[in-house]
Amino acid sequence: MSKAALQPDSRFGTPVAAVQAFLKKRRMHWSRAAVHAAMPLWFIGLGILYLVSNPADDSLWLVHNMGFTGFLVLVFSLACTPLAFVTGWSRFTRLRRTFGLWGYWLILVHVILYVSIWSFFEWKFIFIDITTIFIYQVGFIAFFLMSLLAFTSYGSWQRRLKRNWVRLHRLAYVIVPLGGIHYVYVEKRPDLWVLIGEQNWPALGEQLTSRPWMFIELALLLLILRLPPVRRNVIKWRRALTGGPGRGKTRAPRGRPATASRS
Numbered sequence: 254m255s256k257a258a259l260q261p262d263s264r265f266g267t268p269v270a271a272v273q274a275f276l277k278k279r280r281m282h283w284s285r286a287a288v289h290a291a292m293p294l295w296f297i298g299l300g301i302l303y304l305v306s307n308p309a310d311d312s313l314w315l316v317h318n319m320g321f322t323g324f325l326v327l328v329f330s331l332a333c334t335p336l337a338f339v340t341g342w343s344r345f346t347r348l349r350r351t352f353g354l355w356g357y358w359l360i361l362v363h364v365i366l367y368v369s370i371w372s373f374f375e376w377k378f379i380f381i382d383i384t385t386i387f388i389y390q391v392g393f394i395a396f397f398l399m400s401l402l403a404f405t406s407y408g409s410w411q412r413r414l415k416r417n418w419v420r421l422h423r424l425a426y427v428i429v430p431l432g433g434i435h436y437v438y439v440e441k442r443p444d445l446w447v448l449i450g451e452q453n454w455p456a457l458g459e460q461l462t463s464r465p466w467m468f469i470e471l472a473l474l475l476l477i478l479r480l481p482p483v484r485r486n487v488i489k490w491r492r493a494l495t496g497g498p499g500r501g502k503t504r505a506p507r508g509r510p511a512t513a514s515r516s
Contacts, residue, residue, distance in 0.1 A: 288351045312370040323359030324432045335478040357403040388438040395431035398424050433469035440465050
């Protein structure tokens with residue numbers, strides 16, 4: 254038997270090495286690559302769901318599901334920073350832009366579907382919808398703000414705007430609640446204030462546990478976690494549970510043992 258036959262086959266490692274080389278060349282972490290790979294899989298799943306469900310109104314189904322998915326991805330982007338300081342894994346913060354851009358592109362497709370297969374490019378009626386109907390006004394404002402954040406999310410704009418870039422991108426805290434309000438009105442949910450005024454508590458509880466309101470509640474929880482006092486306390490509790498360094502303490506340098514201070 255030849256020596257070549259005794260050597261392990263290197264072809265099995267070739268795809269992995271190729272992926273690693275590609276990620277290294279693009280300076281992309283595997284977590285971001287996983288997000289980019291998952292989105293096309295979601296489109297395939299949406300197509301399968303469409304074929305299985307066979308909705309009566311194809312255009313309405315596509316417009317609503319594309320918008321819902323975009324809103325869901327935006328909630329994921331809002332969750333990255335809280336997950337980073339809750340878990341201590343800073344890589345979550347690098348996924349904010351990835352989720353944010355994917356959410357924007359999905360919402361853009363949502364708008365294109367609304368203009369094309371839902372409104373048939375009737376610009377007069379589209380203008381009337383945006384200027385007179387509350388649900389479209391909220392959606393248009395959220396989409397306009399998202400467009401600003403998407404186009405200024407690149408490094409060149411960050412260097413150009415400097416500190417104003419951070420202030421501008423805090424609009425994400427406004428966009429997600431606006432998207433939630435738009436989603437609630439799309440689902441034609443009754444007004445909570447009406448239910449409270451009527452003291453219809455069972456109906457109120459049913460609405461608050463419905464899917465649109467649960468996403469709004471999740472978004473509000475993520476916004477509360479971003480408040481500085483809440484954030485500091487969460488980090489303090491995490492360090493107490495995991496045995497990490499407290500405030501004012503530092504870790505020993507890597508590769509060197511921690512030494513006691515001289516008296």
